[in-house]
Amino acid sequence: MDDNYTSRAEKILRRIEALAAISEDTDGVTRTFGTPAFLQGSALVKSWMDAAGLATRVDSIGNVRGRLVSRNAAAKTFVLASHIDTVVNAGKYDGPLGVLMGLDLLEQLVLSQTELPFHVELIAFSDEEGVRYHTTYLGSKVVAGSFDQNLLTKTDAHGITLTQAIETMGGTTQLLGAEAIPGDQWLGYFETHIEQGPVLWESRVPVALVTAIAGQQRVELTWQGMAGHAGTVPMHMRQDALAGAAEFVLAAEQFGVANKAELVATVGKLDVRHAASNVIPGEVVCSLDLRSADAVRLASAYAELEQKARAIAQKRNLTLSWNLIQYTAPVTCAPEMNTLLGQAIADSGYEVVRLVSGAGHDAVPISAVAPATMLFIRCVKGISHNPLENVELADVAAAVRVSERFLQLLFSHYQTTPSA
Incomplete structure (x- = not known):
């Protein structure tokens, strides 16, 4: 593995450790939507986005969003994302690994002064797991424009409504609709995520192309x-x-x-x-x-x-x-995006393994408004939603290589195919 990808993977994993140190308890990692630990973790992620030179903000549902703007003002937006909330007594990598890999990719774009044929936005979604309010994808549904306003009256175990939680975080419920990326402005969506299952571990393959989500x-x-x-x-x-x-x-x-x-x-x-x-x-x-x-x-x-x-x-x-x-409903990943991601895996020297995700991901609501694709990363013994959740450095480095190649192919494609 190229030393550059290894050193980048090491930096990603150092950030994972720093974020994992922020938790509601000392057993594993617990960082649920809207809690003080969640807000502290969000602030840390935002500080890294700020330092990378992104145009950064926290939206009304608590998503942390960093943007690189194309010179083509009429260009569409390509989103890299995953979530930073956790289940109770979680591992370190489910969600945050995808966010911090996305941050690495955008840092490299800034350093290389790459000419962007479209806007690129990195989003750390605030709630994918649905632990506090027993409803999943709060963060990504707001961005997709499919948030259900009826959820605002739902209460958590302490009787706190979702509206109250949003206001405590500094958000405004009246602005939730305005936080969406309009349907005609989406170019696509890319999420990297640990597999959360044993297929890649048993086959000793570092990454896989996700074809569908159950x-x-x-x-x-x-x-x-x-x-x-x-x-x-x-x-x-x-x-x-x-x-x-x-x-x-x-x-x-x-x-x-x-x-x-x-x-x-x-x-x-x-x-x-x-x-x-x-x-x-x-x-x-x-x-x-x-x-x-x-x-x-x-x-x-x-x-x-x-x-x-x-x-x-x-x-x-x-x-x-x-x-x-x-x-x-089941989701099929976008064929055109998957073709490019499959090519990126092959170009990087890895077998193109295709998997169906049994776990839900933020790609589910986003796929209703944008072509979505996902890359799975091998996790140790397939363990997830558990403090024993782990990854190997070489696999993260492989995922960085593949993801960077995917963006290169995407840039090349849209430099010759107008995005607006």
Whole structure:
């Protein structure tokens, strides 16, 4: 690997460590939307953008945005982005690695005084994970112009509305609509991100071309039975809500295994209401996370699992509430952008591996208004959303090389193809 790319990767990783030191707690990294730790992290990222010579601002949803302006005032805008918020007890690289790789690329453009055929904007999105308000992509939906104003009244665990959180950060809800990049001004979108899975790690390949992002359906299931004394109600007379939920957990797992080529199904949350060791559970709430890159299969799987859940409830004499919390359609990455990114991978000397992302990314809402492409970077053992999340220096250096080549190809393409 060229020493230049290695030294740049080392600088990126030093910045990762500095940002990871800012956290709401000492276990792993926790930096959720609008918290003091989040604001401190945003200020650090903005200071790096300022130092790089970008035209920098923080918008009304808390996105940190740095811009390089083309001499062609009528040019469109190409966006490099990822997010800087985290899940609770997270790793260091999910999101911030893409932001700081983008910063490195723009620093090089400034240093080389590259003539830009279009505007380039780097965005550190404020909320992708959706931890605080249980709704994903707040930052990128504002930039895409698809933010739902009804979300402003949502409250967090402490009763603070999203409006109040935005105002505490210094934002103005009335300006959220004006923060969007208009649809006719987008040139494209590029996001680099750790894979968050083991495919690249097992194959020992540093990067991959993302072809699509799986759609998601998230459901909240409430199982209602009858609480009772654990010592006095006979086994055959019980309405055990936990037993029904447990049967569904295994049914969802079996369904996912049987259809593993097409989808994944996960129950990640289980809440036994008024739990006690000597009480038959009367109410249990659990989650279902269903994902597939095939919209038709996602819909049919959703219907099949609902049918299975209702059959379990009926058999056990339970009442079931099935509540769809979130639906996100599958996204196909833009063919023209992917062709250039695939060429950049090959030009850099790497095998062009194509992957579907099972995780959601900010590219999802952006893809509705702009041609979007993504580059995956190998992460150690595929671990993510975990303090053990890690990357190797050589893989980051490889991603820097590929990303820079991609921008070169993009510049060359739009110097001969007008962008406005």
